[in-house]
Amino acid sequence: MEGLIHSKLRKTLAVDTTESNFLLKLTHDEQIKLSEIIEKRLEKNDGTFLSMMGIVSGFLPTFLRVKLAQDKIGPEVVAKLTSHVPVKQAIETAKKMRIDFLVEVAIHQKPENIVEIVEGAPDDFLINITREMIRKGHFEKLGAFSDHLSPRKMKVLAEKLSDIEGIIQVGYHMTNRRYLVETAIQFDDDYMLKLMQGISKYGYYEIAAIVGETLPIDRQVRLLKRLKISEAAKIALHFNPESSAKIIERIDVELAVAIALHMSGKILGNIFNVLTANSINAVLPYLSHQKIEESIPFINRKHLENISKSLSPQVSQILKKYEEIL
Numbered sequence: 258m259e260g261l262i263h264s265k266l267r268k269t270l271a272v273d274t275t276e277s278n279f280l281l282k283l284t285h286d287e288q289i290k291l292s293e294i295i296e297k298r299l300e301k302n303d304g305t306f307l308s309m310m311g312i313v314s315g316f317l318p319t320f321l322r323v324k325l326a327q328d329k330i331g332p333e334v335v336a337k338l339t340s341h342v343p344v345k346q347a348i349e350t351a352k353k354m355r356i357d358f359l360v361e362v363a364i365h366q367k368p369e370n371i372v373e374i375v376e377g378a379p380d381d382f383l384i385n386i387t388r389e390m391i392r393k394g395h396f397e398k399l400g401a402f403s404d405h406l407s408p409r410k411m412k413v414l415a416e417k418l419s420d421i422e423g424i425i426q427v428g429y430h431m432t433n434r435r436y437l438v439e440t441a442i443q444f445d446d447d448y449m450l451k452l453m454q455g456i457s458k459y460g461y462y463e464i465a466a467i468v469g470e471t472l473p474i475d476r477q478v479r480l481l482k483r484l485k486i487s488e489a490a491k492i493a494l495h496f497n498p499e500s501s502a503k504i505i506e507r508i509d510v511e512l513a514v515a516i517a518l519h520m521s522g523k524i525l526g527n528i529f530n531v532l533t534a535n536s537i538n539a540v541l542p543y544l545s546h547q548k549i550e551e552s553i554p555f556i557n558r559k560h561l562e563n564i565s566k567s568l569s570p571q572v573s574q575i576l577k578k579y580e581e582i583l
Contacts, residue, residue: 322350327358332364335362336362336364336366337365339366340367340370347374348374348377348379351382352379352382356385356389363386364395368404375410376407381417383414384414384418387418388423391423396426399427400428400430401430401432403428404431404432405433406436408440408443422459425455425456428464434467437467438467438468438471441471442471446476450480452468453480454488462495466495466496469496470496474507475507477500478508486512487515490516490519491519493516494524498527498531501516502528502536504516505528506532506535510539510540513540518545521551522550522553525548526553529556529560530556530560534564537572538569538571541575542572549575553579
């Protein structure tokens with residue numbers, strides 16, 4: 258079968274002819290024509306190939322590598338070549354490139370292939386690229402890069418970026434939640450408060466809860482107290498019942514009631530199952546009949562019996578109305 262593929266085409270392709278059996282459908286004249294087309298194309302692209310070699314090798318000065326990359330090869334191919342270039346050389350070359358070109362390279366890049374380069378690049382240099390990508394709305398790609406950065410690098414970049422809304426959008430597109438949490442908990446309270454306020458603006462309460470539950474309980478309470486009551490309530494209702502109960506036990510009644518009123522009956526009932534009698538005494542009298550009725554089916558009667566002697570007469574009287582449901 259190999260003999261049926263013209264020798265000129267076999268030589269041009271330089272591949273195992275078993276991979277090219279589909280070419281048997283062509284006549285010999287068509288095979289020769291195809292060979293000539295391929296050879297002409299290769300000759301035309303010799304300059305591009307040599308340019309690629311010049312970028313990967315270190316024998317050309319930086320300014321020439323930059324010119325070849327930007328003027329001859331283009332961002333998509335440069336993205337593929339980057340992981341084959343020594344880290345120091347890649348950084349030095351990139352620092353001389355136009356920001357708009359680097360943004361295009363980043364879009365075509367596989368983040369996992371250039372972790373060392375990004376970690377080793379100067380912070381201010383990365384900030385300039387990040388700002389431009391945020392401006393152009395490339396949040397998903399920035400999220401993918403962030404998934405592979407160390408929490409230390411992410412914290413430094415986030416603080417220097419000074420763009421809370423941009424950071425939130427990038428964080429939303431991260432899939433590595435562990436990295437997101439490890440980075441966020443390093444920020445001081447003022448910065449964390451800005452993040453939580455921004456998260457509230459976009460309604461990303463689940464992300465805030467993931468980060469919040471990782472913080473020490475005293476810090477959670479401290480931050481929630483600094484938020485608007487409505488913001489604090491919406492974030493807290495995404496915590497698990499145990500975390501929510503610990504928070505309710507440490508905050509003032511007004512905020513505790515606001516949080517409770519934002520919760521579904523199921524969530525509130527589950528929280529009551531782990532609340533102390535003192536906290537129930539403080540919160541329950543301020544809840545509406547409807548809110549209590551919604552939570553009753555999810556309250557563990559055994560828990561109420563265990564703490565019944567510590568419940569206030571007012572709370573005991575309220576719960577008595579729901580004895581048939583409990």
